[in-house]
Amino acid sequence: MNLPRLPVAEWVDALVKWLQTYFAPFFALISGIIEPTTRFFERLLTTLPPIYMIILLTLLVWLFSRFRIALFTLLGFLFIVHLGLWSASVETLALVLTSTLLSVIIGIPLGLWAGRSERVKKILFPVLDLMQTMPAFVYLIPAVFFFALGPVPAVIASVIFAMPPTIRMTSLGLRQVAEELKEVAHAFGATSWQRLMKVEIPLAKSTILAGINQTIMLSLSMVVISSMIGAGGLGNKVLNAISRLQVGKGFEAGLAIVIIAIVLDRVTQNMGKVTKKDERHASRLGRWRNWLAGAIGLVLVGLSVLAYNPIGDNDKQVKLTYVNWDSEVASTHVVKKVLEKQGYQVELIETEAGPMWAGVASGSADAHVAAWLPATSKSYADRYKGQYEDLGVNLRDTYLGLVVPKYVSIQSIEDLNANKGRFEGKIIGIEPGSGIMQSTEKALKEYGLDFQLVAGSDKAMTASLDKAYQQKKWIVITGWEPHWKFNKYELKFLKDPKKIYSTGENIHTIARKGLKEEKPEVYRILDRFYWTKKDMGEVMLKIQEGKTPDQAAEEWIREHPEKVKQWTQ
Amino acid sequence: MNLPRLPVAEWVDALVKWLQTYFAPFFALISGIIEPTTRFFERLLTTLPPIYMIILLTLLVWLFSRFRIALFTLLGFLFIVHLGLWSASVETLALVLTSTLLSVIIGIPLGLWAGRSERVKKILFPVLDLMQTMPAFVYLIPAVFFFALGPVPAVIASVIFAMPPTIRMTSLGLRQVAEELKEVAHAFGATSWQRLMKVEIPLAKSTILAGINQTIMLSLSMVVISSMIGAGGLGNKVLNAISRLQVGKGFEAGLAIVIIAIVLDRVTQNMGKVTKKDERHASRLGRWRNWLAGAIGLVLVGLSVLAYNPIGDNDKQVKLTYVNWDSEVASTHVVKKVLEKQGYQVELIETEAGPMWAGVASGSADAHVAAWLPATSKSYADRYKGQYEDLGVNLRDTYLGLVVPKYVSIQSIEDLNANKGRFEGKIIGIEPGSGIMQSTEKALKEYGLDFQLVAGSDKAMTASLDKAYQQKKWIVITGWEPHWKFNKYELKFLKDPKKIYSTGENIHTIARKGLKEEKPEVYRILDRFYWTKKDMGEVMLKIQEGKTPDQAAEEWIREHPEKVKQWTQ
C-alpha cells in the first residue's frame, strides 16, 4: 500500500470548518428551534412541585396504559425524588422528549417515503447504518462547533443516533400492511394520500410506535454521553460520580435512568399494543376515564401556557459554562448571582473541560471563569488561540503547606522542632499517598523535623482541628487553599523557606469574542470579577455546610456588598 | 418526602467492596478465561501480515455470504490499513469476537431456557431490561475494581450491554417455532432433548442469528466506552482524537468502526437468511467452494496453532498503564524497553487517568510512571491512598520561560532591553492566548520590556528558530520543558528573577502493592527510574520526527547505556 495516504481526516476537518463558516445561519436556525423546545419541556415539567407533577404524570401514564405501569411510574418517580435526582431527571426527560419529537417529525415522513419507494429505501438505509454505527463521540465535538454548547448539540447527537429505528420501522410497518387491505384502498378508488391516511398509517401504527419506542430507548442511552457536551441531567450525575469514583452515587443516577427508561418503554410499548378492542373496552369501562383524560388535558394546557414563557430578551441573557470542580462551582455561581442582580437571566452549563472551552470559543457560551493557567488548561487555551478573550486573573495563587491556627505563635516550619512538645510531636495529615502528604514527608526530611506524620483522612483531620481549636490547643495540619477551613477557622500557613510545597496557578476568566461589543456591561463585570481564596473559601464552606451553590452564592453576595459593588460599578 | 434517605449509594459501595474482598478468586477465574481468549483472537489476526490476513478474511466472508459483501470487506479493510488503523482494528475485532463468543455461550442456553419456561422468562427479562438501560458508565468502574484493567472489564461490560438480544431472540425464536412442528416431535415420541436439537433449534436458527447479529452490533457500539478502561483499539483512537479536538482523525477511526460494523452485520445477517435452498444452490454451484472452505479451514487451523502461544511465565510479565500524553508516551515506552531488555514481557495499557490509577490500585496493572504530583493527579492519589506505593519522582521540575540559543550571550530577561536591536525587538511566541503567551505579556509589563510579542503558532516559531539557529542569529522565543527542541538545539532559559513564569510539578512512579515482594527486580528498576527533561525531550523529539514510540525508546536506550545501567544494576 504505497499509495499516497488519502487525507480523509483533513477533508473532514476542512468540511467542518467550511460548514462552520458558511452554514452558521442555518445552524443558528436549528438551535433556535431545538433550544426553546427543550426549555419548554423543562419548564412544563417544573411548573408544579415534584409530587404534584409526579401524580399528574402517573395519571397520564394510567390513561395511556395499564394500572400496573402507572403504579410503577408513581413509585419509581417518587424514588427518584427521594434520591434527590428529580430536577436532573426533568432535564433528562426534556432532552429525551425533544429528541424523540424531532426524530418523529423527521423520521416518520422519511420512513413513509422509504416504505413506498424501493429506491428511497436503497439510498436511505445505508445512511441509517452509518448513523447508527458511527460512534457518537465522533460527532459530539463537531456538534459543539456547529451548535451552542448545552442541550442543542446533545439533542442533535441523540437524534442522529436514535432516529434510525423510527425510519426503519415506519418503512417496515408500511410494507407489512396486508396486500389485500392496500388493494381495498385501490379498488375503491382512493387516492394515494387517502390510502396513506386511511389505511396504511392506521394499520402500520403499532409498528411505527415500536420504532418510536426504540428511538426513545436509544436517546435515553445517549444521556450520559450527551452530558459530556453540557446537556446536564442524570447523565451529568453519572459522569460526576464516575469521575470521582463514587460507584454508589453513579449507580443511583443510573437507577433513575433505568426507571425512566422502563416507564417510557412500557408506556410506548403499551400504546403500540392497544388495539381498537382495548380502546372500546376502555370506553365501556366508564366515563370516568374520559373525565380523567379531560382533566389531565386541561391541566396540561394550563401548565403549557405557564411554561410557554416567551424567551426573554436576548440582550439580557448570559450563558456561563463551567466544570464541576468545587472551586468552579463556587465562583461560577457567584458570578451568576451577581449578573442576575444586574437583571440578567443567567444560564449555567456544566460540562467537561474540552466542551467548556469549545463552547466559549464557538461563541455559544458567553464566558467561563475556570481557566487554570498556565498549566492545567494549557492545551485548550492553545487549541482555541484567538477564538476567545482572556479577561485576566480572577483568583491568584493557590497554596499548599503546613497550617496552624493563628493563635499558634510560631511562623515557620523551621520553628516546629523547637515546639515539638506543644504539638505532641504530631503533624495531622490526610489520606496517605496524596500529594500534600508526600510533600510533607519530604519536608520532614529536608527540615529534619522530628515529627510523626499521622495519616488519616480529611474528615479525621478536620475533626482534630476542630477539637484543638475549641480548646486553643496547638496543632499543625496539612492544608491547602482555597479551602473552606480557612474561612471557618483563623488559620495561617507556616513559612516554607525551602520551597518544598508548591504554589499553584492562577484562575482566569475567559470570554467569547464579541462579548465586549454585544454585552458591554456583562463584559465589564466579568472583567472586573476578582476575588481571593478566602472569598472563594467562604462560598465553598457554605456549600460544604449543606447549602445549595445558589444559596451559598446568594448569601456570600449579601455579605460582601462592597466587593460586588467593585465588580458592578 | 421526609423519610430518612435510603442509603442506596452506600449499599452499592458496600456491595462492591464486599465483592471485591470475597469474590476475588472468582473474578480472577473469569479474567483467566477472558484474557487469553482475547489475546488468542488478537494473535490469530496478526499471525499474517495485514494484506494476507485481509485476503483470508475476505475469502471467509465470501464463504459465508455473498460476493458483494466479500468485495466490500476487501475494500473496506484495505482502506482501514490505508488509514493506518489495522492494528487498532484487530484489537477491536478481538474484543468484539470475545464478547460475542461469551454472549453466545451464556446467552443461548439462557434464551433456550426462557423460550421453554414462562416463569424463567418472567424472571429473566426484567434483568435484561436493567442490563440494557443501566448506563455502561456506571458499571465501568466496578468492572475495573473486579477485573484487571484492559480487555477483561471491557469484555465484561460489553457482554452485560450486548448479551440481552441474544437471550431475547433465542427465546423468541423458540416460541416462534410453529406449534404443528413441535407437535410433530411430540407425536413421534421425541424426548425433550431430541425436540430441542432436531426441531426447535434448527427452526429457530435464523432468529437466534438475528439476536447474535444485534449482540455484535451492540458490542461494537461499546468500543469507544470500553476503551476508557484500557481496552485499546479503535475506540482509543476515537477518544484520543476527540480529547485533542481532532475531528478528522476521530472520523477516520469512526469510519473504521463503521466498516467493521457493516461487514459483521452483513455477514451475520446473511447467515441468518441463508435457507436450505441457498445452501443447496451453493453446493450445486460447484465443488470449488468446498475446496475453498477446506483451504481456509486448514489455514485457520494452522494460524490458530501459531496463535496459541502458551501464556508466558507470569513472573516475567509486566503490565504498565499510561495516559496518552506526549511525555507519558515517552517515559512509559522507555521503561517498557528497559524491562524488555531484562527479559520481561511488557504489556502497555493506554487508558484514561482514572482507570490508570484504579488499575494499579487494584493490582491489575503493575505500575505507571505518570503521577503528576502534587497537583494534577491529586484526586486520584487521594482516592487510592494506601492502595499503591509511590516510588518517588522520576522527572523533576517542568519549566516555562523565555528561551534563547546557547550562543546568545545574555542570561536574564532583564538583559533583553539592552539588546533589543540584536533581537530585532521581537519575541517569537506561539498561539495567542495560551498560558505561556499570557505569562509573557505579563513579563513584558513587569520587566518593562520594549519588545513586540509576535503571536503565531508553534510550528511557525520552530521554523523561525531553526532559520535563526542555522545563521547563528539572535532570537528569543517562548519555550517550555520538557520539549524536544531542547534536544534538537542548544538552548537555554533566560533567568526570571521576578518569577513570572511558573515552575511545574514532579512526575512520580506509582507501583502496585506487593510488586516489591513478587517482582523485586521490576520494582527496583521502576524505583530507580529517574531521568531528566532533556532525556525525555530526546525521546519526544524522535517521536516528533516520525519514529514510533517503540523505535524512539529503543534508540534512546541504545544511546544512553550508562543511564539505563544505573536503573538496572
Place this chain on the structure above:
Amino acid sequence: MANPIVVKNLTKIFGKGSKKALKLLDQGKSKREILEETGATVGVNRANFAVESGEIFVIMGLSGSGKSTLLRMLNRLIEPTAGQVLIDGEDLVSMSAEKLREVRRKKISMVFQKFALLPHRSVLSNVEFGLEVQGIPSEERKQKALKALSLVGLENWAESYPDQLSGGMQQRVGLARALANDPEILLMDEAFSALDPLIRKDMQDELLDLQQNMHKTIIFITHDLDEALRIGDRIALMRDGEIVQIGTPEEILRNPANEYVERFVEDVNRVKVLTAEAVMQKGESIVLGKDGPRVALKIMRDKGIPTLVLMDRHRHFKGMISAEQAKKAVEAGLSLEDVMEDEIIQIEKNTPLQEILNQMAQMDSTYPAVVLDENKRVLGIVGRGAILDALAGQGGDEG
C-alpha cells in the same frame, strides 16, 4: 343493454421479459415452457369473454390458474400486459389515472376473499369507506352505509368492530361495503372460500336473493365447482391462465370441453344442478275437445310412448293419459276428460331435478312430470328415465 364488461385478448405476464414471453405465447408455447425459457410467469393468457348485464359470471379453476389475476385486471388492480377491458364500452387499460379512479369509485366494487375489513374501523365506517373516498358528506354517507348494511341484515352491528363478528358476518360487511356506492359491477374473489360449509351455503343463498333485487353484474371467483354451479349463470373454467371453457352450468356438465373439465365435473351432484329444462322431452300432446281417446291411443301406439299430454286449444295443460286409460276409455266409451289423470306433477323449466324427484317420490304416480311456462302452457315432459339418464352423465335431448 350492451355488455357492461367485454374482455379482449387480456393477458398478464409476471416478471421480466414480458415482451419475449408474449411472443412465445403467440407461438403457442405453454406456461411451463415460457417460465423455463424466460423466467416470466404467465398469469392470464389471452382471455376473451363478454359479461352480460345482471349476470353472475363465475370464474373457476385450480389454485394458480390465474383467476385472481384475471379478476384484478378487470379493475386494473393488476396492470394488464396486453389486451383490452371494456367497461361500458370504455377501455379501462388505456384510461387515465383520474378516470380510472372514477370508474373504481362509481362502477366497480370488489369483495375480498379474506374479507379485507379495516380492523381499526367500525363496521359502519368500513362500509362508509368507499363513500368517504369519494368525498360524500358524512350524513349522506352514513345513510347510504346503513342502507347497505340493512341489505345484508347487519344494521344492528353498525357500531361493532370487525373482530367482534363471525366470518360470515364479516363477509356480509364486505358485501355491504361493496354495495354501498351502488356499483354496476361487483367483483368477488373467492368471497366465500374462507367460510364454513354451512355458513357458506347461507351466504350463497343470500347473494342469490340480493341479486334478485339488485340485478348487479357480478364476476365471482371460486375454486369450488358446487358453488359455481349453484350461483353461476355462466361459468368460465380456467387452467394455467387460459380460459378452457365458458358456458352455462348445464353446458359444462353435459359437454365438458376436455378431460380437465371432465375431471372437475365428474363429482358434481347433478340432482342439485340440472334443471327440468336440461332433461325434458318434447312429450306428444293432443288437444282436448278436438281429439278423442281413439286418436290418443293411435298416437301412443305409433310413437311407442306410454303417456300423452292433454291440453286445451290455448295449449294450456289439462292432464295426461296413459295407453291403458285410453284403452279403457275406448272400451267403455268414455271421453278423455273422464279418464285423464289431472294430478300430474307440474314444474317449471328451471326446477332442479332434486325437486322433481322429491315430488315424484311423494306422488308415487307413474306419470312423468310436465313442464309448463308461466302461462301454464306445456313446454315438455320429464320422465323418470330421462332423469336417470341425465344422472348417468348422458344428458337428455333438448325439448
Place this chain on the structure above:
Amino acid sequence: MANPIVVKNLTKIFGKGSKKALKLLDQGKSKREILEETGATVGVNRANFAVESGEIFVIMGLSGSGKSTLLRMLNRLIEPTAGQVLIDGEDLVSMSAEKLREVRRKKISMVFQKFALLPHRSVLSNVEFGLEVQGIPSEERKQKALKALSLVGLENWAESYPDQLSGGMQQRVGLARALANDPEILLMDEAFSALDPLIRKDMQDELLDLQQNMHKTIIFITHDLDEALRIGDRIALMRDGEIVQIGTPEEILRNPANEYVERFVEDVNRVKVLTAEAVMQKGESIVLGKDGPRVALKIMRDKGIPTLVLMDRHRHFKGMISAEQAKKAVEAGLSLEDVMEDEIIQIEKNTPLQEILNQMAQMDSTYPAVVLDENKRVLGIVGRGAILDALAGQGGDEG
C-alpha cells in the same frame, strides 16, 4: 381382534376452572353457558366410541367443534381433563411419560393438516424422523424410510427438500413419515384440507388403496362431508364438542340424528355415496326348472310386481322375466328359459348408485338391476323407482 382404540367419556376443558366446568357439564349446561359462567372452553364433551381394527373412522364437524382436540387426546398431545383412552386396552391417560413415548413411537403415528414437514431436512430425512427418534441405526432407518417413500410413490424425491414439492407431494411425505415406523394406528387431522380439489381426490384414492394393503386403523378428521362419505367406514359427527351421531355413511344419510346433521347432509351427492345395498328390494324369485311361466305370472299378479328373478336351485342368478314375457310364454307354451331376459345388469351390494345408473343408461332395458353376492347368488334387485326414491332423500327399504 379387540378394538385398538376405545374412548370413554373423554372430555377436554380449556382454561381455568375446569373442575367447576366439569360439574356444570354434568348438569347438562351448554358450551356457551359454561364459557359465560366459568370462562372455560369446552373442547370435547364426554366422547364415547370404539374404533375397530382396520377401520377408517372419520370425525367431522364444523370449525371449532372439537375435532382436533379429540384427535390430539388420542395420543395425548392434549392432556384430557377427564375420561379414558384405551389403546389396545391400556389407558393412555394414566400412562407414564416413558410408556407414552413408547406408544407414540411404535403404535400411533400422525399426519398433519399443513403437512408439518421439517423444512431444514430432506424428504428422506423427514421420513426418517420417527425412526431417528427411536434411535434406530442409520442404515436400517434409511431402508425403512425408503420403503415408506416408495409406498407413496416418492422414492425418487428422497433427496429433495419439502419446499421443492407441491402440496400433494408434501402430504405424501407426511403420510410416508407416519407409515415409516409401521404403526397400528394413524391419526390424520384434516390431512387433505389444504389441497386443491382434484389433488385432494387423488389423495383420497391413494389412501383407500394403501388401506387395502396395510389395514391400518385410521382416525381421519375432515370438515368436508363428501370426503367423509368417500373414505369413512364410519363417521362421527361433532358439534360444540359433543359427538352428535356415529354411523356408517348410509346410516347418517338416511337417518340424520337431528337437524344439524340433516343440514350437513342435505347437499350430498347421494348417487356417489349410496350403494346398491341401501336401495335394493327383496325381489320375488322363482326357481327355474321347478316353476313354470304360469306360476311366474301368478306370483307377479298376486304381488303386483312387473318382473321376477329367475334362479337355479342353488339360488344362482339365471335371468329375469317380465309379466308380458311370461304371458307370451304361457300363450306360446314356451318355457321360462326360452323367454327370460338374461342380459340383466348384475351388481354387488356395495356398487354405488352412480355405477348402476350408468349401466342402466347403457343397457336401455326396463329390467331392474340384480344384486348378487360373490357366489352369484341373488341378494335383491334395484329398480329405477327405488333409485329415484333414494335420491329424493327417502331411502330404500332394507333387502
